[in-house]
Amino acid sequence: MSKKGLKERLDQGPVICAEGFLFEIERRGYMSSGEFVPMVSLEHPEALENLHRDFQHAGSDIVEAFTYNGHREKMRVIGKEELLEPLNRSALKIAKKVALDTPKGIEPNLMAGNISNSNIWNDKDTSSNTEVEKMFSEMVGWAVDEGADILIGETFYYAEEAYTALKVMKQSGLPCVITIAPMGENIMRDGVSILDTCKELEQRGGDVVGMNCFRGPNTMMPYLKEIRKALKCHVAALPINYRTTKEHPTFFNLPDNNGCTCHTPHRTPFPTALDPMQCNRYEIGEFAKEAFSLGVNYLGVCCGANPMLIREVAEAVGLTVPASKYREDMSSHFLFGTHERIAQHQKDYKSKA
Numbered sequence: 001m002s003k004k005g006l007k008e009r010l011d012q013g014p015v016i017c018a019e020g021f022l023f024e025i026e027r028r029g030y031m032s033s034g035e036f037v038p039m040v041s042l043e044h045p046e047a048l049e050n051l052h053r054d055f056q057h058a059g060s061d062i063v064e065a066f067t068y069n070g071h072r073e074k075m076r077v078i079g080k081e082e083l084l085e086p087l088n089r090s091a092l093k094i095a096k097k098v099a100l101d102t103p104k105g106i107e108p109n110l111m112a113g114n115i116s117n118s119n120i121w122n123d124k125d126t127s128s129n130t131e132v133e134k135m136f137s138e139m140v141g142w143a144v145d146e147g148a149d150i151l152i153g154e155t156f157y158y159a160e161e162a163y164t165a166l167k168v169m170k171q172s173g174l175p176c177v178i179t180i181a182p183m184g185e186n187i188m189r190d191g192v193s194i195l196d197t198c199k200e201l202e203q204r205g206g207d208v209v210g211m212n213c214f215r216g217p218n219t220m221m222p223y224l225k226e227i228r229k230a231l232k233c234h235v236a237a238l239p240i241n242y243r244t245t246k247e248h249p250t251f252f253n254l255p256d257n258n259g260c261t262c263h264t265p266h267r268t269p270f271p272t273a274l275d276p277m278q279c280n281r282y283e284i285g286e287f288a289k290e291a292f293s294l295g296v297n298y299l300g301v302c303c304g305a306n307p308m309l310i311r312e313v314a315e316a317v318g319l320t321v322p323a324s325k326y327r328e329d330m331s332s333h334f335l336f337g338t339h340e341r342i343a344q345h346q347k348d349y350k351s352k353a
């Protein structure tokens with residue numbers, strides 16, 4: 001089956017991209033939280049393949065190789081630099097395999113190579129910034145080698161680091177998605193506004209520009225509206241699925257909304273005790289619907305994503321996906337059902353249940 005490119009797909013309608021693999025793989029028991037290194041592509045490749053297949057079944061049109069944090073700097077921190085290239089190549093090969101293996105009658109998905117925030121970028125001391133560029137270059141090289149259809153640069157909180165990522169990605173000639181993740185100060189760490197960063201990324205050739213991670217629907221939407229209005233290119237929106245607030249715009253300092261501090265050994269609920277602050281599927285669906293109505297065609301969920309939420313995003317913008325077969329059906333529920341065979345004493349009891 002022939003495969004359309006990213007821009008063609010976006011021109012025709014919504015394109016769904018699952019992200020947030022770090023949290024989901026940790027939740028499934030294949031990664032250490034805090035350290036957050038995607039060794040899963042080497043240590044449990046079957047778990048990573050299953051994750052991609054689950055998201056694809058739920059409607060993701062893009063299989064993004066799980067190389068987030070799989071860069072030279074992080075591998076140095078954990079003393080496993082020799083595994084850098086094998087990790088990247090394995091993640092890319094798994095993503096490619098799943099992207100090509102779509103269900104019968106469904107167009108093959110796009111495989112995306114991925115680079116992200118290096119965490120050594122520094123606007124005050126630029127000595128390590130050339131190192132960051134080299135890190136990006138080697139990862140983009142492996143992605144091209146392994147047959148990436150597009151490249152995604154994501155979660156940048158320095159404007160200049162995002163520009164550098166885009167510059168390196170563009171050298172490949174592949175379509176480039178670039179998304180930023182401003183922290184709670186609501187400005188990039190090097191002082192550029194969120195909107196100006198996005199405008200600049202468009203000027204520098206980003207095919208899709210937008211935001212991902214750190215922010216939930218409530219604190220991402222106001223910026224998305226400005227971005228959509230100001231840019232001509234396609235715009236991306238991939239929030240986390242946590243109820244961030246004006247007071248706490250990101251998940252880093254989000255307090256437990258039940259006032260509970262006793263169930264986490266860390267200073268904040270991030271990253272292992274955020275569960276009570278999760279958005280429900282309908283909130284995520286509403287966000288996707290609103291974003292799409294504004295003209296944001298590249299949609300997904302970042303940290304906290306699970307396949308059911310990706311299905312919700314897809315369905316909220318009018319798509320039917322393989323997992324739509326299993327959308328909820330309460331009509332035959334033993335208490336809340338409306339089916340004629342549901343026993344009357346159960347229907348009568350439901351308010352006391």
Ligand SMILES: [Zn+2]
Pocket residue numbers: 020212213214240302303
């Ligand atoms: Zn994320």
